[in-house]
Amino acid sequence: MPTPFKWLDERVDLVGVRRALLDRKMPGGLTWWHTLGSATLTVFAVQVVTGIILAMYYSPSPDHAYDSIRYLQDQVVSGSVLRGIHHWGASAMVVLVVAHMIRVFVMGAYKYPREINWLLGVVLLFIVLGFGFTGYLLPWDQKAYWATQVGTNIAGTTPLIGGVLVKLLRGGSQLGAATLARFFALHVLLLPFMLFIVVLMHLAIVVRQGIAPRTKALEEDAPVHTSDAAYPAFYKKAYDRSKGAGVPFWPDITTKDVVVGAVIVLLLLQLARSFGAGLEPPADPTDSTYVPRPEWYFLPFFQLLKLVPGSMESAVAVGIPTVLVALMLLLPFFDRKSTRSFRKRPVARVALMVLGGSCVLLIGASMSEDSAAAVTPETGRPLTSVQRAGRALYAAQGCGSCHAIGGKGGGSKEDAPPLTEIGLKHSGAWIHSFLENPLRFHAQTKMPSFGPPTLSHQEIEEMTRYLVTLRGPNGDLRKPEFVDTFPEPPKTKEK
Ligand code: HEC
Numbered sequence: 001m002p003t004p005f006k007w008l009d010e011r012v013d014l015v016g017v018r019r020a021l022l023d024r025k026m027p028g029g030l031t032w033w034h035t036l037g038s039a040t041l042t043v044f045a046v047q048v049v050t051g052i053i054l055a056m057y058y059s060p061s062p063d064h065a066y067d068s069i070r071y072l073q074d075q076v077v078s079g080s081v082l083r084g085i086h087h088w089g090a091s092a093m094v095v096l097v098v099a100h101m102i103r104v105f106v107m108g109a110y111k112y113p114r115e116i117n118w119l120l121g122v123v124l125l126f127i128v129l130g131f132g133f134t135g136y137l138l139p140w141d142q143k144a145y146w147a148t149q150v151g152t153n154i155a156g157t158t159p160l161i162g163g164v165l166v167k168l169l170r171g172g173s174q175l176g177a178a179t180l181a182r183f184f185a186l187h188v189l190l191l192p193f194m195l196f197i198v199v200l201m202h203l204a205i206v207v208r209q210g211i212a213p214r215t216k217a218l219e220e221d222a223p224v225h226t227s228d229a230a231y232p233a234f235y236k237k238a239y240d241r242s243k244g245a246g247v248p249f250w251p252d253i254t255t256k257d258v259v260v261g262a263v264i265v266l267l268l269l270q271l272a273r274s275f276g277a278g279l280e281p282p283a284d285p286t287d288s289t290y291v292p293r294p295e296w297y298f299l300p301f302f303q304l305l306k307l308v309p310g311s312m313e314s315a316v317a318v319g320i321p322t323v324l325v326a327l328m329l330l331l332p333f334f335d336r337k338s339t340r341s342f343r344k345r346p347v348a349r350v351a352l353m354v355l356g357g358s359c360v361l362l363i364g365a366s367m368s369e370d371s372a373a374a375v376t377p378e379t380g381r382p383l384t385s386v387q388r389a390g391r392a393l394y395a396a397q398g399c400g401s402c403h404a405i406g407g408k409g410g411g412s413k414e415d416a417p418p419l420t421e422i423g424l425k426h427s428g429a430w431i432h433s434f435l436e437n438p439l440r441f442h443a444q445t446k447m448p449s450f451g452p453p454t455l456s457h458q459e460i461e462e463m464t465r466y467l468v469t470l471r472g473p474n475g476d477l478r479k480p481e482f483v484d485t486f487p488e489p490p491k492t493k494e495k
Pocket of ligand 1: 394397398399400401402403415416417419422425431434435438441442445446447448450463467
């Protein structure tokens with residue numbers, strides 16, 4: 001009677017599989033940086049598991065998406081932790097993929113013979129960003145809705161195909177039920193399928209080629225260019241030499257990978273438990289005062305678009321990503337020098353510094369802008385630049401001497417009503433006409449009129465945009481009940 005191992009081995013060659021996958025010799029002296037790829041794989045596995053459970057509770061329609069997430073958070077055991085892990089896991093994927101790419105870039109590991117694996121890596125980066133973009137919409141809260149509105153608008157600035165692209169992404173001209181269904185299908189069917197296939201190819205190549213060794217193993221006596229006819233033979237010899245002093249894949253390399261993977265999973269769990277995933281009020285397509293915010297890893301790009309003048313926006317929105325992708329895809333083909341050590345590659349050093357530095361600066365700029373904008377306690381949310389201009393006008397015109405907002409200001413004898421919740425009481429259209437000429441509304445009013453020449457129409461509109469954001473405490477959760485009564489239009493005498 002053969003043992004189960006022997007029985008299986010005779011049929012599927014378990015020993016052969018073990019020899020091919022686990023007993024392989026790897027170059028010695030690999031760093032902890034070499035674990036980033038497998039760490040990404042670990043987080044991917046976490047995303048698959050948590051994602052499947054989330055999908056069991058999720059309902060991809062605008063009427064039910066938000067409530068299904070609320071239900072998961074409030075009623076399902078560990079539901080909010082589960083969602084938290086998936087949320088933080090998404091960020092971790094981006095961080096790890098980028099860190100892994102930086103490691104490969106710094107060690108010159110995209111050079112011969114790993115050009116194809118670098119290309120697959122670039123594809124994987126974009127699949128991961130695609131996951132982030134599509135997943136962001138699924139909770140169907142304010143943040144989700146408005147960020148996707150901006151994101152799809154940016155896609156719409158693409159020359160020639162912009163219009164078609166937006167329609168394709170949104171499933172129509174408006175962001176709505178069709179968009180949500182599309183993003184859900186992309187997020188749980190197409191992207192996972194693509195990621196799975198590309199990861200398999202990526203890993204198959206790593207298994208065939210072995211892990212790239214430390215840079216010095218491939219430097220000594222190397223032909224100058226990887227395109228030199230003698231390079232492949234040199235490479236093979238140098239690589240085999242590095243394996244001579246090497247270690248087996250199992251258990252040496254795998255132990256490190258497991259340690260790093262476990263630390264990251266614990267970290268995700270801790271982040272999920274301490275911070276959760278956050279859920280804003282349900283999406284309100286009519287609330288044009290909401291300030292959209294993309295996920296943090298899209299911030300550098302988002303901030304850049306804010307900085308360029310409007311006329312150049314579409315050129316930058318499409319141009320920069322296109323150039324970056326082209327550079328990344330072409331990198332292993334124009335960089336044919338065999339030098340791998342980062343210290344001896346000044347151009348690569350400058351390129352990485354410029355790219356990394358500008359991303360950090362842009363994220364910083366965006367965050368400091370946010371904290372400046374967040375200092376509006378009366379609205380409880382950051383304001384757009386127009387709303388901030390309106391807020392400044394409100395202060396400059398001394399509206400606060402008569403009116404109170406949230407208990408601050410007012411108190412002059414004119415007993416003006418507080419404006420704390422004016423955004424729930426009146427529409428923007430009403431407020432605009434009232435500010436322009438209150439006398440038309442109440443003949444006896446004590447409210448001064450601010451129409452031209454005191455303020456221009458544009459200034460009145462700016463102030464209106466600010467006033468409509470005033471909704472009092474928990475204003476986001478309350479529905480406005482406008483009591484707009486407009487005066488009879490003045491009778492025009494017929495001639
Ligand atoms: C001299 C005191 C005074 C100043 C200054 C003043 N208001 Fe008024 N405001 C009033 C009074 C009194 C009313 C109520 C009169 C009425 O309803 O006809 C009023 C009504 C309003 C209303 C309608 C409120 C409601 O609940 O219907 C708005 C909006 C408003 N003011 C905004 C402003 C803004 C914005 C400014 C500054 C540009 C401003 N007010 C400056 C006295 C003032």
